[in-house]
Amino acid sequence: MANEILQIHHLSKAFGHNIVLRDIDFTVEKGDVISIIGASGSGKSTLLRCINLLETPTSGEILYHGENVVGKKVNAPKYRSHVGMVFQSFNLFNNMTVLENCMVGQVQVLGRNKEDARKEAMYYLQKVGMAPYIHAKPRQISGGQKQRVAIARALAMNPEVLLFDEPTSALDPEMVGEVLSVMQTLAQEGMTMLVVTHEMAFARDVSSRVVYMNQGVICEQGAPQQIFGDPQRQETRDFLSRFRNA
Amino acid sequence: MNIFLNLARDIAELWQEYAGLYLTGIWNTLSLAVICTALGCIIGLLCGILNTIPYSKNDNILKRAVLKAIRVLIQIYVEVFRGTPMILQAVVIYYGLPYFTNYAMRFSNIWLCALLVVSINTGAYMAESVRGGIISIDPGQTEGAKAIGMTHWQTMLFVILPQALRNILPQIGNNLIINIKDTSVMSIIGFTEFFAVHKNVTGTTYLYFPSAAIEMAGYLTLTIVASFLLRMLEKKMDGSSSYELAEVDSLTMAAGTYKNPDKTNYFDERSREYKEDK
Numbered sequence: 001m002a003n004e005i006l007q008i009h010h011l012s013k014a015f016g017h018n019i020v021l022r023d024i025d026f027t028v029e030k031g032d033v034i035s036i037i038g039a040s041g042s043g044k045s046t047l048l049r050c051i052n053l054l055e056t057p058t059s060g061e062i063l064y065h066g067e068n069v070v071g072k073k074v075n076a077p078k079y080r081s082h083v084g085m086v087f088q089s090f091n092l093f094n095n096m097t098v099l100e101n102c103m104v105g106q107v108q109v110l111g112r113n114k115e116d117a118r119k120e121a122m123y124y125l126q127k128v129g130m131a132p133y134i135h136a137k138p139r140q141i142s143g144g145q146k147q148r149v150a151i152a153r154a155l156a157m158n159p160e161v162l163l164f165d166e167p168t169s170a171l172d173p174e175m176v177g178e179v180l181s182v183m184q185t186l187a188q189e190g191m192t193m194l195v196v197t198h199e200m201a202f203a204r205d206v207s208s209r210v211v212y213m214n215q216g217v218i219c220e221q222g223a224p225q226q227i228f229g230d231p232q233r234q235e236t237r238d239f240l241s242r243f244r245n246a
Numbered sequence: 247m248n249i250f251l252n253l254a255r256d257i258a259e260l261w262q263e264y265a266g267l268y269l270t271g272i273w274n275t276l277s278l279a280v281i282c283t284a285l286g287c288i289i290g291l292l293c294g295i296l297n298t299i300p301y302s303k304n305d306n307i308l309k310r311a312v313l314k315a316i317r318v319l320i321q322i323y324v325e326v327f328r329g330t331p332m333i334l335q336a337v338v339i340y341y342g343l344p345y346f347t348n349y350a351m352r353f354s355n356i357w358l359c360a361l362l363v364v365s366i367n368t369g370a371y372m373a374e375s376v377r378g379g380i381i382s383i384d385p386g387q388t389e390g391a392k393a394i395g396m397t398h399w400q401t402m403l404f405v406i407l408p409q410a411l412r413n414i415l416p417q418i419g420n421n422l423i424i425n426i427k428d429t430s431v432m433s434i435i436g437f438t439e440f441f442a443v444h445k446n447v448t449g450t451t452y453l454y455f456p457s458a459a460i461e462m463a464g465y466l467t468l469t470i471v472a473s474f475l476l477r478m479l480e481k482k483m484d485g486s487s488s489y490e491l492a493e494v495d496s497l498t499m500a501a502g503t504y505k506n507p508d509k510t511n512y513f514d515e516r517s518r519e520y521k522e523d524k
């Protein structure tokens with residue numbers, strides 16, 4: 001199947017004796033928008049970090065277009081340039097302006113010339129509404145603006161998949177909306193995304209599939225209508241009821 | 247009052263006679279301090295970078311062994327040169343080389359020896375500063391760089407080191423000022439820096455205090471000018487505290503409403519697909 005970008009087979013991850021992920025299996029197809037939900041400590045971040053090889057899985061494989069990327073022979077930087085990641089804490093480069101943040105990867109990793117990189121960066125900065133701020137340094141802009149720049153930086157690499165790890169959790173409430181709306185637009189335009197989130201409205205309304213994780217395993221997954229409307233597992237029901245009551 | 251007049255007269259006399267010597271001394275001190283601070287920074291930078299190459303359990307044994315050995319060697323270097331007086335290091339190196347080579351080798355040029363000693367000494371201090379500067383940069387930025395596919399070296403060069411260097415600039419400045427003063431111990435191996443001039447001049451004139459007054463004024467001028475220049479450099483590196491808004495068509499600000507007409511990209515491809523589907 002040419003549509004499958006990532007296939008994850010029997011993925012496990014342990015930190016010492018602490019087994020954080022057990023036997024994870026799932027597939028990401030082109031255009032999927034997958035929300036990963038679950039309690040704190042259930043291993044959601046670890047899963048994303050394994051997919052981006054920021055953590056080395058203890059066992060199992062991650063197939064990228066059919067090729068296993070877990071192992072020593074893999075060129076991790078090259079693979080990562082196809083799989084972008086947006087972090088909870090933005091992780092912008094503090095020594096660079098907004099524009100430079102979005103250019104450095106293109107120039108250094110993809111070998112684009114400066115002019116092309118600038119155009120590409122401007123295109124995405126415009127998309128996320130940050131074009132007026134290209135000369136600002138990260139310390140001079142707000143959290144929501146930083147996160148939008150981080151999204152533009154990831155997009156400028158033209159990745160095939162974008163991973164988001166709680167992109168709005170570090171934001172003041174009034175800034176959550178601006179970031180979610182950028183993400184929603186991306187989803188509508190067909191970007192393949194994996195989003196760890198506590199924003200249940202986003203998971204329900206924007207994603208094409210919802211994955212509920214509990215204690216390191218995928219407890220239940222399915223279409224948002226099914227997970228939110230008719231959850232099959234007791235754990236899922238318990239987890240969701242906490243959000244309804246909140 | 248009389249005493250100050252005397253002092254002024256003595257200083258004037260000394261200066262008239264020995265201005266050339268004093269100025270050469272100042273020049274030697276300054277060049278030695280500046281060059282050695284620069285070389286020391288390079289040594290410190292190398293050590294700091296080598297010291298922070300990451301390795302994990304998954305790397306092969308050889309790589310891990312080499313990296314561990316490097317860390318140990320650097321640690322020894324730092325401890326030895328930070329833990330002994332520079333005046334002794336100068337003596338040990340200057341007289342040690344001929345001693346150990348059975349007088350086959352010696353320092354033909356006193357500059358060479360002085361440069362070596364002071365640079366290595368500065369390097370030992372800077373190695374720790376650089377390491378501290380590197381690990382003080384929050385690991386999130388390293389992850390951000392990794393996540394867009396940058397290698398360890400690219401991350402170092404473009405993200406970490408520029409910030410680490412800015413953070414340790416005050417320490418580099420400190421080292422320069424210390425070097426301006428402490429290169430005076432190089433007179434022990436016969437290097438004619440500023441303080442050595444004082445010893446030579448007073449050997450014949452016995453005008454100890456007036457000469458010392460000249461030395462005090464000279465050193466103080468050097469260090470004050472140095473710290474002023476460093477302060478300027480820090481300001482310059484920090485850039486302006488404000489930024490200018492770039493001019494953009496206000497219509498293009500909202501997310502997703504702008505499409506670059508003269509280029510196809512991922513999203514355009516997608517939308518084409520969607521049209522074909524329908």
Ligand SMILES: Nc1ncnc2c1ncn2[C@@H]1O[C@H](COP(=O)(O)OP(=O)(O)OP(=O)(O)O)[C@@H](O)[C@H]1O
Nearest residue numbers: 015018020038039040041042043044045046047166
């Ligand atoms: N580097 C690490 N070393 C050791 N243990 C870790 C490490 N990273 C995560 N863990 C452990 O793994 C477990 C899962 O952590 P993870 O961050 O993946 O959870 P999460 O689902 O993302 O939670 P949250 O919603 O709070 O972000 C936790 O018990 C955590 O303590």
Ligand SMILES: [Mg+2]
Nearest residue numbers: 044045046166
């Ligand atoms: Mg997390």
